[in-house]
Amino acid sequence: MTPIDDNNYVETKIKRITLCPNTTMTSLTHHPSLHHHRTCSSLPAPISRRSSTSKTPNYLTTHTSPNQKRNRSRFNCSIANNAPITPPISNDLKSQPLLDCVVVGAGISGLCIAQALATKHAGVCSDVVVTEARDRVGGNILTVERDGYLWEEGPNSFQPSDPMLTMVVDSGLKDDLVLGDPTAPRFVLWGGDLKPVPSSPADLPFFDLLSFPGKLRAGFGALGFRPSPPDHEESIEEFVRRNLGDEVFERLIEPFCSGVYAGDPSKLSMKAAFGKVWNLEKKGGSIIGGAIKAIQAKNNSPKPPRDPRLPKPKGQTVGSFRKGQAMLPNAISERLGSKVKLSWKLISISKSENSGYSLTYETPNGFASLQTKTIVMTVPSYVASDLLRPLSLEAAEALSKFYYPPVAAVSVSYPKEAIRADRLIDGELKGFGQLHPRSQGVETLGTIYSSSLFPNRAPPGRVLLLNYIGGATNPGILSKTEGQLVEAVDRDLRKMLINSKAGDPLTLGVKVWPRAIPQFLIGHFDILDAAKFALSEGGFRGMFLGGNYVSGVALGRCVESAYDVAADVSSFLSRGVYK
Ligand SMILES: Cc1cc2nc3c(=O)[nH]c(=O)nc-3n(C[C@H](O)[C@H](O)[C@H](O)COP(=O)(O)OP(=O)(O)OC[C@H]3O[C@@H](n4cnc5c(N)ncnc54)[C@H](O)[C@@H]3O)c2cc1C
Numbered sequence: 001m002t003p004i005d006d007n008n009y010v011e012t013k014i015k016r017i018t019l020c021p022n023t024t025m026t027s028l029t030h031h032p033s034l035h036h037h038r039t040c041s042s043l044p045a046p047i048s049r050r051s052s053t054s055k056t057p058n059y060l061t062t063h064t065s066p067n068q069k070r071n072r073s074r075f076n077c078s079i080a081n082n083a084p085i086t087p088p089i090s091n092d093l094k095s096q097p098l099l100d101c102v103v104v105g106a107g108i109s110g111l112c113i114a115q116a117l118a119t120k121h122a123g124v125c126s127d128v129v130v131t132e133a134r135d136r137v138g139g140n141i142l143t144v145e146r147d148g149y150l151w152e153e154g155p156n157s158f159q160p161s162d163p164m165l166t167m168v169v170d171s172g173l174k175d176d177l178v179l180g181d182p183t184a185p186r187f188v189l190w191g192g193d194l195k196p197v198p199s200s201p202a203d204l205p206f207f208d209l210l211s212f213p214g215k216l217r218a219g220f221g222a223l224g225f226r227p228s229p230p231d232h233e234e235s236i237e238e239f240v241r242r243n244l245g246d247e248v249f250e251r252l253i254e255p256f257c258s259g260v261y262a263g264d265p266s267k268l269s270m271k272a273a274f275g276k277v278w279n280l281e282k283k284g285g286s287i288i289g290g291a292i293k294a295i296q297a298k299n300n301s302p303k304p305p306r307d308p309r310l311p312k313p314k315g316q317t318v319g320s321f322r323k324g325q326a327m328l329p330n331a332i333s334e335r336l337g338s339k340v341k342l343s344w345k346l347i348s349i350s351k352s353e354n355s356g357y358s359l360t361y362e363t364p365n366g367f368a369s370l371q372t373k374t375i376v377m378t379v380p381s382y383v384a385s386d387l388l389r390p391l392s393l394e395a396a397e398a399l400s401k402f403y404y405p406p407v408a409a410v411s412v413s414y415p416k417e418a419i420r421a422d423r424l425i426d427g428e429l430k431g432f433g434q435l436h437p438r439s440q441g442v443e444t445l446g447t448i449y450s451s452s453l454f455p456n457r458a459p460p461g462r463v464l465l466l467n468y469i470g471g472a473t474n475p476g477i478l479s480k481t482e483g484q485l486v487e488a489v490d491r492d493l494r495k496m497l498i499n500s501k502a503g504d505p506l507t508l509g510v511k512v513w514p515r516a517i518p519q520f521l522i523g524h525f526d527i528l529d530a531a532k533f534a535l536s537e538g539g540f541r542g543m544f545l546g547g548n549y550v551s552g553v554a555l556g557r558c559v560e561s562a563y564d565v566a567a568d569v570s571s572f573l574s575r576g577v578y579k
Pocket of ligand 1: 104109383
């Protein structure tokens with residue numbers, strides 16, 4: 001297999017650094033299923049981080065074997081230079097029978113589309129194949145378990161919506177589902193303090209993140225006492241400042257945008273990124289007016305009875321699995337069995353003479369081709385753009401316009417005693433985590449209290465924190481070494497969560513996603529429509545675009561949309577229009 005390259009899809013290498021957290025020495029060993037990961041097998045002696053004046057922390061430069069030194073000199077955030085070695089490619093072109101559907105990409109979108117096709121639409125789509133360039137499924141979903149720790153290097157949790165829970169149950173994971181405590185607080189850093197955010201409208205009057213005038217402004221604005229909407233498509237910042245006031249924007253929504261999109265709210269489109277709220281004002285004349293109309297509409301057309309197999313989450317919570325997010329793609333892949341082809345990188349698409357498409361792949365055994373009636377592209381838009389360029393310049397140009405900023409997931413652990421006393425509730429760190437508005441002088445976007453949120457994430461006496469850093473407002477993280485990223489996170493955490501005198505953290509993983517999350521910027525839907533229109537005008541019937549830049553970035557949106565895409569494919573096949 002050719003390494004997944006910069007032009008198409010990239011995954012930076014990961015270094016596992018082990019540090020001696022003052023008292024214990026933890027050895028982290030190589031995880032066989034994750035060949036992009038590096039391991040440091042020997043440990044440096046305990047090192048005081050404050051004795052280090054160099055930009056690279058001591059632990060990166062001491063006690064290294066010559067081999068490690070060689071490796072460490074490359075431990076900046078460069079592109080997968082330890083990716084798998086290019087396999088020998090034979091000229092053996094293998095023809096396949098005409099498939100009903102090929103799904104390209106085995107991230108959560110592609111797998112859920114394939115699962116829905118293979119189960120709910122098996123009557124019309126019995127021959128479905130999922131092809132994936134990497135040697136693992138899951139795409140952005142990446143869970144690592146080692147030495148008593150279980151951490152996420154991509155998404156950390158999902159909203160347990162009904163479509164998501166349906167996928168969980170259909171994948172046989174009902175008993176593995178874990179849900180966060182809905183009463184656990186979420187915090188926003190403001191004025192040097194971590195302030196709880198309201199978890200329901202009933203909390204609104206009592207929380208102190210907003211001032212009294214700020215709450216009044218938000219309340220009157222939500223009722224409709226605010227400037228009318230402008231003629232142009234509004235950014236999130238414009239919409240929220242206009243409807244709810246400056247404080248709601250600066251203290252709640254701006255950090256929330258970092259949490260969901262790692263994005264810049266002055267550029268993200270309200271309509272594209274938070275369409276449900278945007279629609280409330282549009283349909284009801286104000287946010288509250290729209291909410292009332294939505295409730296009335298719901299009451300007038302009650303939903304069909306809820307699937308009794310689905311678990312009933314309590315309150316506002318988030319979900320994961322006993323062994324982390326990767327359980328879902330792995331379970332779906334297991335169910336799909338030989339329908340999933342790993343290390344199959346799509347390199348070209350052509351229209352077949354008779355019907356459908358001919359797809360050419362690089363595989364570990366050389367080139368291979370598939371013939372299919374329909375194709376669903378769930379690869380990132382920049383990959384789809386490259387693949388479609390020879391077929392439709394207009395579609396390729398449109399798809400090349402979406403921006404994916406870099407994000408790093410930095411997982412660190414501290415002993416419980418390192419948490420500041422004023423942050424403990426009944427002696428424990430409790431809560432989902434914290435978000436950091438850009439105005440508050442910290443670089444880290446937010447921190448998830450992984451070991452508080454879900455069970456069995458860290459050994460007893462240890463706290464596991466997942467930190468996201470980078471995003472649209474800080475693409476410069478790509479020029480930082482992994483050591484510098486850990487230092488930045490640790491420095492930030494000592495401002496509000498960790499005792500300033502605590503020892504160095506144990507660094508578990510630094511995963512840099514050079515192109516992490518598609519930004520739903522102003523004009524997003526116009527660009528997407530232009531791509532779809534170009535494909536339709538070009539006569540590319542049976543070609544469907546999917547993936548997070550189409551559906552929305554949250555895992556729940558990817559799953560929900562997967563059911564819709566599968567229904568579209570099924571309807572297309574049942575009409576026989578590919579002939
Ligand atoms: C750091 C990070 C944190 C996040 N946190 C959360 C969170 O907490 N909660 C949440 O709901 N969402 C979160 N998200 C968003 C969510 O993870 C993604 O939107 C979702 O996983 C995208 O899934 P996908 O299948 O659409 O795309 P991807 O996961 O990108 O899958 C696309 C697949 O296509 C494959 N591919 C690429 N090129 C080719 C080719 N030529 N041939 C074949 N295959 C190819 C790729 O290898 C990949 O597997 C996060 C994302 C990131 C990056």
